[in-house]
Amino acid sequence: MAMANIRLAFRPINRFWWNEQWMGYPVGEWYEASSNVVNASKLKGKLLLIVGEMDHNVDPSSTMQVVNALIKANKDFDLLVVPGMDHSSGGPAGDRKRKDFFVKHLLEVDPPYWNK
Numbered sequence: 001m002a003m004a005n006i007r008l009a010f011r012p013i014n015r016f017w018w019n020e021q022w023m024g025y026p027v028g029e030w031y032e033a034s035s036n037v038v039n040a041s042k043l044k045g046k047l048l049l050i051v052g053e054m055d056h057n058v059d060p061s062s063t064m065q066v067v068n069a070l071i072k073a074n075k076d077f078d079l080l081v082v083p084g085m086d087h088s089s090g091g092p093a094g095d096r097k098r099k100d101f102f103v104k105h106l107l108e109v110d111p112p113y114w115n116k
Contacts, residue, residue, distance in 0.1 A: 001105050003048040003098055040069035047077040048101045050094045052085030 023030060032038050047070075051063040060081070070077050080097045082090050090097065100111035 001046040003050070003101060036066045037069045040066060040075065041073035043070065043073070043075045043077070046101070046105045047075075048080070048098065049077060050080045050082070050090040050097065052088055052090065053081055053083050054085060055087045057087035 020027070023034070049063060049067065051060050053060060067077075067079060078097075078101060080090060080094060082088075082093050085091055085094075088094070096114070103109055103111045
């Protein structure tokens with residue numbers, strides 16, 4: 001089980017230097033080997049992705065690349081896109097979704113039904 005927000009995919013769209021700072025230059029085979037896009041088909045277990053629609057730091061299309069790869073690999077996952085949200089953990093909506101996700105999948109208890 002995993003939860004990720006503001007995740008960079010392989011070779012981020014707006015900050016090419018980010019990975020190089022941690023993974024070295026020149027770009028080698030280790031970049032692709034560590035890519036969430038390339039490895040999406042290997043997902044086992046539950047996954048929750050949270051992204052702010054207006055993230056100026058990590059382009060939301062980076063998360064959508066992972067989402068696309070997961071769909072193509074026929075993987076089940078949860079996704080919360082928070083309209084108007086910048087670079088964050090999803091604000092109150094993200095907090096609730098994250099807590100409910102862990103309650104459901106770690107404690108194996110249904111979270112409260114919020115739509116009353």
